[in-house]
Amino acid sequence: MNIADFDYDLPPQFIAQEPLEQRDASRLMRLDRESGAISHHAFTDIEAMLSPGDVLALNNTRVIPARMRAHKRNTGGAVEILLLKQLDARRWQALVGGRNVKSGALLAFHGSDLECRVVAMLDGAKRIIEFSRALDRQTLSKLGEMPLPPYIRSAIKDNERYQTVYCDREGSAAAPTAGLHFTPGLLQKLENKGIKLACCTLHIGLDTFQPVAVEYIHEHAIHSEFARLDAQNADLINHAKATGRRIIAVGTTSARALETAGILSQGGDPANPAARRACNPQPPVIPFEANTELFITPGYRWRVVDALITNFHLPRSTLLMMLSAFAGRDHLLQAYETAKDCEYRFYTFGDAMFVA
16 A cells, blocks of 8 residues: 555644643544444543443553753764663663764763763664663653654643553653543543453554655554563453453554554464464463564454544554554545544644544
């Protein structure tokens, strides 16, 4: 398929620049994945759309202050570092912005004796950097900033609004945005109704949100992200599937983690398209902890996820492709046009969709 098949026009005024005062005050579009029928709701109406025994799968990753401002030790030239993935105690994969920041460059940080060196050049602005000592939480909190997406033009007043209320595993370079709509009170209402909450972890790299640059999507090199599903939550999901209940992924990142667990349950390889088509998992998921390279595009056979709560995503992004695989490209793009007509708010701090 051509990348142009996943393009749409979005005037800048539709991009939400800040979160609403109340998390669950956002709007919710419901999209029927079979018929394409659309209805409009408040996000709190999600309670009426879920049934006792359904499982809501939450990505409990926590965003780290991954943007760091540095300078070249020898020239003083400004450099911006965006940490993407920790490789070991001192080495990270990162996006590095600045002029001629090549292998061997030594970078320093104002007000700190911490240094880092570029030890490998990857694609584009990606680098492997090695810090002079392990980057602990205190140092990162002091030197780092919240890595808001580039389409957010100014800092937010409260960094916790770029975290879900249930996050507890640090390591993400971006927030799982579908989860930003939930409040403790709404989650409690859902539990009181008999809806089960399951947690998985997927530490998000910024590649998730970037437009795909190649013409044909099969040529795109999908990013690798750390994912985890423990035995307790796997059992919860398997019991629900066995009793005919639905698994509702909160966000594309939760969906990616659960579908990876589904492929692995029969020894399949999530990076191998043939294996993704062939395996028929029983039980539906198994516990795992690994990097996933699962790239979900139209034609994918869904194994675990029955419904999705998600935000409105960037044109030409892998997330839009995943949603097209779930809802159908024509249904999805028509829903996006309807969202613009009805003045929904798009992207990170925008409104939500429930696709079922």
